[in-house]
Amino acid sequence: MLAIKQELEKTKVLASWVKIKQSLSLKVLFTNTFFAFVIVSIVGVIVHNQVSSTFINEKIAISKVETRNALNLAQGHFNIARFQDDAGLKKVVQEFITNSREDGSLSGRETVILPISKFGKNDIYQTVPTLLVLDSIPENFRKNVRASEEVLERRVTIRYSDGTQYPGFLIGGKLDIPRTGIYEIYYLFKLNSQYESIRYITWILIFTGLLIVILIGVSTQFVIRQVVSPVKEAAAVAEKFTNGDLTSRMAVSSQDELASLGNSFNEMAVSIQQQIYRLENLSRLQQRFVSDVSHELRTPLTTIRMAAEVIYQQKHEFDASVSRSSELLINQIDRFELLLSDLLEVSRFDAEAAALNVESFDISNLVRKTVDYLHPSKSQIFEVDIKNEPMMIEADPRRIERILRNLITNAFDHSEGKKVQIKVAESENEVAVSVRDFGLGFSEEESAHLFDRFWRADPSRARTSGGTGLGLSIALEDAKLHQGELLAWGQKNKGAHFVLTLPKRHGTSIQSLPINVIPKDDVSTVVN
Amino acid sequence: MPLVMVVDDDQDLAEMLSIVLTSAGMEVDLVNRGDQVMDIFNQHPPDLVLLDVMLPGIDGVQVCKIIRENSMVPIVMLTAKGDTQDVVLGLEAGADDYMVKPFKPQELVARINTRLRRVARIGSISIGDLVIDQMEHKVLSDNKEIPLTRLEFDLLVALAKEPGRVFTREALLSEVWGYQHAADTRLVNVHVQRLRSKIEVDADNPKYVLTVRGVGYKAGVGKN
Numbered sequence: 159m160l161a162i163k164q165e166l167e168k169t170k171v172l173a174s175w176v177k178i179k180q181s182l183s184l185k186v187l188f189t190n191t192f193f194a195f196v197i198v199s200i201v202g203v204i205v206h207n208q209v210s211s212t213f214i215n216e217k218i219a220i221s222k223v224e225t226r227n228a229l230n231l232a233q234g235h236f237n238i239a240r241f242q243d244d245a246g247l248k249k250v251v252q253e254f255i256t257n258s259r260e261d262g263s264l265s266g267r268e269t270v271i272l273p274i275s276k277f278g279k280n281d282i283y284q285t286v287p288t289l290l291v292l293d294s295i296p297e298n299f300r301k302n303v304r305a306s307e308e309v310l311e312r313r314v315t316i317r318y319s320d321g322t323q324y325p326g327f328l329i330g331g332k333l334d335i336p337r338t339g340i341y342e343i344y345y346l347f348k349l350n351s352q353y354e355s356i357r358y359i360t361w362i363l364i365f366t367g368l369l370i371v372i373l374i375g376v377s378t379q380f381v382i383r384q385v386v387s388p389v390k391e392a393a394a395v396a397e398k399f400t401n402g403d404l405t406s407r408m409a410v411s412s413q414d415e416l417a418s419l420g421n422s423f424n425e426m427a428v429s430i431q432q433q434i435y436r437l438e439n440l441s442r443l444q445q446r447f448v449s450d451v452s453h454e455l456r457t458p459l460t461t462i463r464m465a466a467e468v469i470y471q472q473k474h475e476f477d478a479s480v481s482r483s484s485e486l487l488i489n490q491i492d493r494f495e496l497l498l499s500d501l502l503e504v505s506r507f508d509a510e511a512a513a514l515n516v517e518s519f520d521i522s523n524l525v526r527k528t529v530d531y532l533h534p535s536k537s538q539i540f541e542v543d544i545k546n547e548p549m550m551i552e553a554d555p556r557r558i559e560r561i562l563r564n565l566i567t568n569a570f571d572h573s574e575g576k577k578v579q580i581k582v583a584e585s586e587n588e589v590a591v592s593v594r595d596f597g598l599g600f601s602e603e604e605s606a607h608l609f610d611r612f613w614r615a616d617p618s619r620a621r622t623s624g625g626t627g628l629g630l631s632i633a634l635e636d637a638k639l640h641q642g643e644l645l646a647w648g649q650k651n652k653g654a655h656f657v658l659t660l661p662k663r664h665g666t667s668i669q670s671l672p673i674n675v676i677p678k679d680d681v682s683t684v685v686n
Numbered sequence: 687m688p689l690v691m692v693v694d695d696d697q698d699l700a701e702m703l704s705i706v707l708t709s710a711g712m713e714v715d716l717v718n719r720g721d722q723v724m725d726i727f728n729q730h731p732p733d734l735v736l737l738d739v740m741l742p743g744i745d746g747v748q749v750c751k752i753i754r755e756n757s758m759v760p761i762v763m764l765t766a767k768g769d770t771q772d773v774v775l776g777l778e779a780g781a782d783d784y785m786v787k788p789f790k791p792q793e794l795v796a797r798i799n800t801r802l803r804r805v806a807r808i809g810s811i812s813i814g815d816l817v818i819d820q821m822e823h824k825v826l827s828d829n830k831e832i833p834l835t836r837l838e839f840d841l842l843v844a845l846a847k848e849p850g851r852v853f854t855r856e857a858l859l860s861e862v863w864g865y866q867h868a869a870d871t872r873l874v875n876v877h878v879q880r881l882r883s884k885i886e887v888d889a890d891n892p893k894y895v896l897t898v899r900g901v902g903y904k905a906g907v908g909k910n
Contacts, residue, residue, distance in 0.1 A: 453740060453766035456787040457696050464702045467791045468709070495788055517871075518900055550900075 182389070183382040187375065194374040198367040206363055210356040214349060218311065218327060221267075221347045225329040226309060228258060228269075232343060236335045247338055268316070268346040270295065271333060291317040295328060295344055303330035303342055316346050324350040388416040392423055404431040444509045448502060455498060463491050493626075500628040504611065507635040514639060516664045519555050520548035521589055522582050528562045529580060533570065543581040551589050552664035557636040561644070564629040565593040565656045571625070572654065573597040583672040589660050590673040596653035608646055609634045633658075641667045645675040688802050689713045691732035693723055693749065694764065695742050703736065706791040707798070720744035724752060732759060734801055737781070739765045739772050747772070747779045754780035758835040760801040777876040782837040783863060784873075800864035801837070811846045813894055813905055816885060818846055825885065837862065838881045845895060845905040854902040878903060 232254060239250045251271060258269040268290055294316045303310050309331040316326040326348045333343040391408060398406040407427055408420040466487045473481040506512045522544045529540055569578045574597040581592045600608065607613040612627040637644040642660035657675045659668055690712050694700040697718070704714040715730055717723055721743035727735075735753060739746035750761055763776040763784040773784055783797055811818045817826040823839060825832045834842065844861045845853060853861070855871040863873060878897075882889040896906040 456766040457699055460788040461696070461699045461702045463788045464699075464706050464791045468702075468705060491788075515872075 183379075183386045186382050187378050190378040191371060191375045194371045198370050202363045202367045206356075206360055209359055210352075213352045213356060217347070217349060217352055221327070221345070222309070222311065222329065224267075225331070225345045228345065229309065229331050229333070229343065232258070232333055236333065239336075247335070251335075268348075270344040270346065272300075272342045272344070289319040290346070291319050293317065294346065295330070299328065299330060300342060303332065303344075307332070314346075316348055324348040325353050326350075385416065388420065392419065395423070399427055399430075404434060441509055441511075444505070445511045448505045448509060448511070451502070459491070459495065459498070463495075466491055497626045497628075500626045500632060503632055504628055504635075507632070507639075512635070512639055514554045514557070514664075516552050517555055518550055518552050521551050521553075521558065521591070521660075522547075522549045524555060524559060525562060525580065525582055525591055528559055529566060532563060532566055539570075539573070539575070539577050541577055541579045543579065545582070549582065549584050549589055551660060551662045553640050553660055557639065558660070561633040561636050561658055562591065564625075564633045565591075565658065567625070568629065569593045569595040569597075569654070569656070572599075576653075581673065584662070585670050585672040587662050587666060588668055588670060588672055589662055590657055590671065592655060592657045592673045592675075594653065594655045594677065599650050599653045600648040601650045605646065605648060608648075609644075641665075643668055643671075645671075647675045647677065687711060687713045688733040689715060689730060690798065691715045691717060691723075691727065691730075691735045693717045693720065693735065693741065693746070694738040695719065695740070696738070703794075706794065710795045710798075712798070718742075720746065720749045723749050724756075727753065727757070731757070734760045734762065734798055736798070737761055737763050739763055739776060747775045750776060750779040750781050754835075758833060760836055762797060762801060773870065774872060774876065777873065778880075780835070780880070782835060782877075784870075796864065811843070813846050813849065814907055816846075816894060818843060827885065832884055834881070834884060837877060838884065841877055841881055842885070842895075845903060849905045849907070852898045852901050852904045858902065874903075 235254055236250070240246075255269050255271065258267070270290065270292075272295075294314055296312070296314065299310070299312050299314075309329060311327060311329045313325075313327045315323050317323040326346055329345045329347070331343055333341045335341055388408075395406050395408050404427070407424045410417045410420040410424070466484065470484045470488050473484045476484070503512070525544060526542065529542060533540065566578070566580065573595040576596040579592075579594040581594075583590050583592075609630050611631045614627060634644045637658055637660070640660050642658065645657045645659070646654060647657075648654035655675060655677050657671070657673050659671055659673070661668055690707055692700055692703050692707070692714055694703065694716075695718055700716050700718070704716060707714050715726060715732060717726055720741040723735075723744075737746045737749060741749065744752075746763060746765075750763065753759065753761060760783075761781045763773075763781040764787060765772050765776065765784055766787045776784055782801060785794060785797060809820060811820070815827055818824075818839075819826065820843065823836070825834055825839065825842065840862050841858065844858060855874040858874050859865040859871070878895055879889070882892050882895055885894055886892045893906050896904050898904055
């Protein structure tokens with residue numbers, strides 16, 4: 159848990175990623191939107207490329223046709239032109255260019271006529287109209303045009319001397335002007351309106367794409383909500399069910415897959431509810447049985463006890479065998495009573511019907527009182543180590559006293575006359591009582607059965623020691639009922655050490671052990 | 687000779703009880719059914735009622751309530767279920783003490799004798815507006831008598847005769863009920879509640895019997 163928490167705190171990105179991974183709806187939304195984005199992007203790029211190349215190519219194709227016509231026209235124009243001198247030629251050329259520009263103003267065409275130096279007699283006829291920068295016509299393209307008889311084309315950037323430049327393309331050919339020589343003629347077409355259209359289309363594509371992605375996101379969210387909210391509801395119902403509300407069911411209103419999920423869930427809930435009710439009923443029957451046995455056995459036992467006591471009181475009036483019999487009768491009734499009450503207690507634990515009557519009390523005082531009560535005359539063999547100040551705990555005093563009685567009686571019975579040490583210690587949230595004897599102890603093999611019902615360490619001792627054989631088993635159950643612990647350590651012929659640890663506050667659990675179950679002097683078997 | 691009414695449906699147990707009680711110097715009236723209790727009760731008012739919880743006719747807790755409506759006689763319940771609701775229900779219905787089956791006859795006789803004992807005390811004690819007349823066994827508030835059971839009276843006297851002393855529940859069990867060893871402290875709690883409901887003006891905000899948290903009870907001075 160801690161490691162996961164630390165991981166989470168590493169980066170916020172990681173945290174939100176984990177969030178996406180944990181939430182089904184976020185996961186679906188994320189993947190759906192992502193794939194929509196990818197698809198729209200691909201389609202957009204393809205459409206964009208297709209549209210723009212169609213636009214440009216069409217323009218170029220039209221322009222080519224236009225140029226060929228213009229070239230033919232120009233050639234014809236110059237063939238029939240009459241001019242006397244260079245000035246006349248210049249005028250004719252200028253006229254031609256002006257006309258051509260006017261013709262091409264619609265399509266943004268520029269016309270340039272350049273003399274080919276090796277053919278030309280002089281440079282007078284070089285004409286550069288408008289502000290067009292001649293560098294717009296690359297030198298190597300001019301070379302190609304000069305060398306070729308064909309009309310050539312190329313994509314270029316058209317630059318003007320005022321700094322503006324446009325994407326465009328260039329068509330070049332040769333023009334034969336009679337008596338003057340061969341000129342290069344170039345037509346420059348600006349593609350800016352095409353590119354503007356393309357840019358416009360690009361924006362439309364981006365906008366539509368984003369709109370589609372957002373719409374897909376929203377509709378996904380909508381669908382998710384339709385699917386996920388019943389799932390969430392199912393989770394909430396399941397949680398309520400887990401918390402003990404066995405009547406909680408999913409609402410089934412439609413007939414789709416989610417409805418079948420709901421129906422299956424509800425069927426499962428009904429089946430679990432029936433099982434639990436059946437078990438509860440069994441448990442109730444068990445408790446009823448315990449209570450009935452209690453009443454039915456206790457009433458005759460009371461009569462027997464009173465009758466036995468009456469006989470016992472007058473035992474001196476009978477002969478020896480009757481007198482002794484009445485003693486034995488009383489002893490066995492005592493045993494029977496103990497056994498009956500222990501058995502009933504055990505079956506209450508089994509039926510989980512044992513109830514705690516929690517009070518706040520001083521456990522040191524209880525330990526002292528219990529020792530005094532059990533062995534008022536044998537106090538010299540008990541070494542009691544308890545601080546004077548009270549140690550308050552919240553527990554059921556009668557159950558705690560029963561555990562203490564059991565541990566102390568056990569220790570005394572098995573101490574072989576050696577001393578018995580009783581210690582009370584506390585930590586911040588726990589209180590521990592330890593009982594240590596130096597008598598018979600138990601082996602590792604025996605330790606496994608220490609808390610078993612009716613188990614006795616030494617079968618030959620069974621009848622002589624007074625216990626019912628249920629004492630430690632009940633003590634352990636009592637300790638568990640308080641969320642406490644009862645640990646035991648022992649070694650054959652070196653004694654035993656039992657440590658009862660209880661939380662100071664009712665309802666909390668044990669965090670630490672104020673008294674270690676292994677005595678400082680030894681290392682051996684530990685059982686719980 | 688004190689008269690003890692034994693209410694038990696188990697014939698043998700009832701007979702055994704009557705043998706034990708008779709030999710302890712008491713007179714015994716045997717009743718087998720819960721619904722016959724009041725008839726016999728009115729014919730021969732007993733000094734103490736020994737009442738089994740499980741009875742045919744009306745159950746012991748009901749019988750206890752009916753007796754309490756008419757009489758302040760000490761009631762000791764016999765129950766087979768020491769740790770169930772029965773005990774609390776019986777005490778709340780007005781029983782003074784209870785015995786869990788099986789019990790020793792000496793214990794039963796001791797319990798009954800404690801309840802029958804009428805310690806001759808003289809003089810009267812007062813706390814606030816309450817006057818406790820020990821001779822007449824009466825508690826007066828503004829010259830009006832408050833009907834208390836003998837146990838409630840003993841409990842009040844125990845507290846009032848040593849004003850200021852804090853009694854633990856164990857001390858009260860020993861003083862009022864005669865228990866030598868730790869017993870059920872619910873006995874004390876329930877009877878303090880019953881006593882308060884009779885003598886206090888506001889039982890939730892007591893002035894005469896005060897709770898000392900975590901320790902026990904003490905007598906108040908009748909003022910807040």
